[in-house]
Amino acid sequence: MDYFEEEKAVDIKGLTTILGGQTILNNLSFGIPKNKITTILGFSGAGKSTLLKHILGLLKPTYGSVFVLGKNLNDLSEFELKKFRRHFGMLFQYAALFDSLSAYENVAFPLNEFTDLSEDEVEEKVYGLLESVGIKVDSFFKLPSELSGGMRKRVGLARALALGPDIMLYDEPTTGLDPITTKMVNDLILNTYRKNVDRGMTSIIISHDVKVTLEISDFVAFLDHGKIVEFLPVKDFVNSQNKLVQEFLAL
Amino acid sequence: MNKIYKFFSSTVEQIGFSLINGLSGLGRIINFIFRFFYWLPKNPFRLKELVSQLYDIGNKSLFIIALSGAFTGMVMAYQTYFGFRLISVDSLVGPVVALSLAKELAPVLSGLIVAGRSGSAMAAHIGSMKVTEQLDALEVMGISSFQYLAVPRIIAASLCLPMLSSIFLFVGNVGSYFVGTKALMIDGTIYFSKLGKWMFVEDIGQGLIKSFFFGFIISVIGTYFGFKVEKGAAGVGKATNQAVVWGMISVLILDYILTSFLVQFMGG
Numbered sequence A: 001m002d003y004f005e006e007e008k009a010v011d012i013k014g015l016t017t018i019l020g021g022q023t024i025l026n027n028l029s030f031g032i033p034k035n036k037i038t039t040i041l042g043f044s045g046a047g048k049s050t051l052l053k054h055i056l057g058l059l060k061p062t063y064g065s066v067f068v069l070g071k072n073l074n075d076l077s078e079f080e081l082k083k084f085r086r087h088f089g090m091l092f093q094y095a096a097l098f099d100s101l102s103a104y105e106n107v108a109f110p111l112n113e114f115t116d117l118s119e120d121e122v123e124e125k126v127y128g129l130l131e132s133v134g135i136k137v138d139s140f141f142k143l144p145s146e147l148s149g150g151m152r153k154r155v156g157l158a159r160a161l162a163l164g165p166d167i168m169l170y171d172e173p174t175t176g177l178d179p180i181t182t183k184m185v186n187d188l189i190l191n192t193y194r195k196n197v198d199r200g201m202t203s204i205i206i207s208h209d210v211k212v213t214l215e216i217s218d219f220v221a222f223l224d225h226g227k228i229v230e231f232l233p234v235k236d237f238v239n240s241q242n243k244l245v246q247e248f249l250a251l
Numbered sequence B: 001m002n003k004i005y006k007f008f009s010s011t012v013e014q015i016g017f018s019l020i021n022g023l024s025g026l027g028r029i030i031n032f033i034f035r036f037f038y039w040l041p042k043n044p045f046r047l048k049e050l051v052s053q054l055y056d057i058g059n060k061s062l063f064i065i066a067l068s069g070a071f072t073g074m075v076m077a078y079q080t081y082f083g084f085r086l087i088s089v090d091s092l093v094g095p096v097v098a099l100s101l102a103k104e105l106a107p108v109l110s111g112l113i114v115a116g117r118s119g120s121a122m123a124a125h126i127g128s129m130k131v132t133e134q135l136d137a138l139e140v141m142g143i144s145s146f147q148y149l150a151v152p153r154i155i156a157a158s159l160c161l162p163m164l165s166s167i168f169l170f171v172g173n174v175g176s177y178f179v180g181t182k183a184l185m186i187d188g189t190i191y192f193s194k195l196g197k198w199m200f201v202e203d204i205g206q207g208l209i210k211s212f213f214f215g216f217i218i219s220v221i222g223t224y225f226g227f228k229v230e231k232g233a234a235g236v237g238k239a240t241n242q243a244v245v246w247g248m249i250s251v252l253i254l255d256y257i258l259t260s261f262l263v264q265f266m267g268g
Ligand SMILES: Nc1ncnc2c1ncn2[C@@H]1O[C@H](COP(=O)(O)OP(=O)(O)OP(=O)(O)O)[C@@H](O)[C@H]1O
Pocket: A019, A020, A022, A024, A042, A043, A044, A045, A046, A047, A048, A049, A050, A051, A208
């Protein structure tokens, strides 16, 4: 499925993953275009999370290879991989904020870990990031347990954006949210995309929420039983002739 | 006949299963310990985490250790006095209590208390971080969750337990002295008269060495069960429970092993 002209942020070639004797990804090949929003859809158990772990280099392919920003992850050592992950930002389904740290400290965490910024510079940066995702100053020093689910996601996004990632990953960003929060998260993803489009940031969304996907994605890939069975620009995806896709769209 | 056979075969099967499970569990713990030594010298060293763990482990158990130490010493004074009532024991209560505390009671009881308080807290904390994907968040940032969470806790517990055990020892002796002189009417100078003859620095050293290893094994087990939590919810409670049970059992088993070594190398 290589007919896109776009430059690729992630290029997967013949990826096969066997875990515990079970083939989870099966000779999967496809490229994720740079500077666009691509959603990977699929039923539960299709292998979405596994694919995500490969893109992050958290799992090693049994066969095949994963290229990210032109680098073959197979060629990187454990140490180089750790460093390489700074190209990624990830928003977890439940934000995964460190629960002993305040919103501010969560966002400051990657800055303190990986940059030489002074305390003042970090403060300025954190304030900017938190404000840009719509958190008010009076919530900056609250613990995650004192924030609502929607606010936690905002903080999680600010943390993910702290180091200016080249690839932003969203794991099930709207699963299990009420319609209003879903809309809010959607807008957040779009805004984030627009603000970083000049930098060439790529967004990858893992989801099984069709409606949301169609609203914000540029491209949609459909994963089933460890294979990409359809990969199209969003306007063509709704007209896909694939039986499974049609079934999924009808849900 | 058939029933009896079934009963025995299923019992044997059960024992076999437990044995295999136990052994593979032991193997995984040993592997976990190797990982600790692999990550220990690696940069960055998490000093801030270490300090906060030292404070946490030391502070959390300080009061309860002092309280347990006082009452253990007080009870020991009574038991020694009335246990040896046939011989003149006034001068023996001090040294016997001090020796029992130094070599066994202070390190072992401190170990059991810390296993209950801090070992369980480690499993609960790391386990809930795993369930809520906070460990994944660390890994995605390129930070080893093992190095960030396990290493400082294991160092801190290994350093804290000898300190807590020393406090137990000190408060225990004070408690024993008070019961001895106020309730049992032993003369204050007689209470101390034989201490120097019976008790040596080595005895205190044995207790400290033991408590160092107890702190190590308690935190290894606490963090191990934390990392082992499966995604899903119920796992954290189970892990916490297992950390306490296996932490305590390991302290008692290790106490036997260490005693048999130390007695040979340092004298009984
Ligand atoms: N470590 C593993 N060992 C064995 N099998 C695994 C492992 N991890 C995942 N699997 C299996 O691989 C399949 C795909 O899992 P994956 O989590 O990638 O699916 P998913 O598309 O993310 O599903 P969901 O929408 O439920 O999150 C599942 O059948 C799962 O049981």
